[in-house]
Amino acid sequence: MLARRVVAALLLWLSCCVSALWRYYINSQDYSIFSTRSSIKLEYEGNSFVSWKIPESCKVENNTSPKTTLHCKRAGIHTIEPIARNQEVERHLTVDNSYICYLWYFTVVDVYYNLSQIVTIWVYDPESASTEELIRTAKKPSLRRLLQLKPDCHHMGV
Numbered sequence: 001m002l003a004r005r006v007v008a009a010l011l012l013w014l015s016c017c018v019s020a021l022w023r024y025y026i027n028s029q030d031y032s033i034f035s036t037r038s039s040i041k042l043e044y045e046g047n048s049f050v051s052w053k054i055p056e057s058c059k060v061e062n063n064t065s066p067k068t069t070l071h072c073k074r075a076g077i078h079t080i081e082p083i084a085r086n087q088e089v090e091r092h093l094t095v096d097n098s099y100i101c102y103l104w105y106f107t108v109v110d111v112y113y114n115l116s117q118i119v120t121i122w123v124y125d126p127e128s129a130s131t132e133e134l135i136r137t138a139k140k141p142s143l144r145r146l147l148q149l150k151p152d153c154h155h156m157g158v
Contacts, residue, residue: 021045022082024070024093027134028103028126035098039127040070048085055079101125105136 022044026034034040042052044066051064058072058080072078075097081090102123109118122141124133130142 024080024091026126027129033098034072034093034095035101036073036075036095037098037101037127038071038095040072040093041067042070042080042082043067044082044084046084050083050085053079053081053083053090101127107136 022042024040024042026038026040042060046066049066052060052068052070054060054063054070055072055078057074057076058070058078060068060070062068066082070080072093072095075095078093078095079090080093102125104121104123106119106121109120111118122133122136122138126134130138132138133142
């Protein structure tokens with residue numbers, strides 16, 4: 001009986017006094033440079049969220065949503081902070097002026113009847129990639145990727 005009361009008191013204390021979790025990330029698992037091109041996802045988990053405090057050089061899609069997307073048009077160190085009913089810690093996010101916008105990977109298919117291999121090289125933009133491209137299971141380019149390639153292929157005679 002006493003153990004239940006202790007656990008209940010501990011849970012009550014934790015629910016009112018412990019900070020919630022918040023994080024930021026981008027679409028690609030292998031690409032960790034936040035750039036002026038990046039769509040940076042912001043997520044806050046907890047009940048005390050009010051809004052996001054961001055610098056003027058950045059914009060969020062929905063300032064009062066615990067899950068939103070951040071875009072920073074200037075490179076530099078930006079202070080991001082969730083405004084919540086309990087105390088939260090601000091974080092300093094470094095945004096680079098990176099011109100690296102494409103990632104790549106390759107797949108290999110063994111062709112046993114003639115002992116050869118088919119090697120496919122996938123080049124994609126993590127900002128506009130399909131889920132299959134991001135997890136490296138795509139069987140064909142996404143429609144978005146084909147639309148991006150069309151102007152380039154047109155100049156190559158395709």
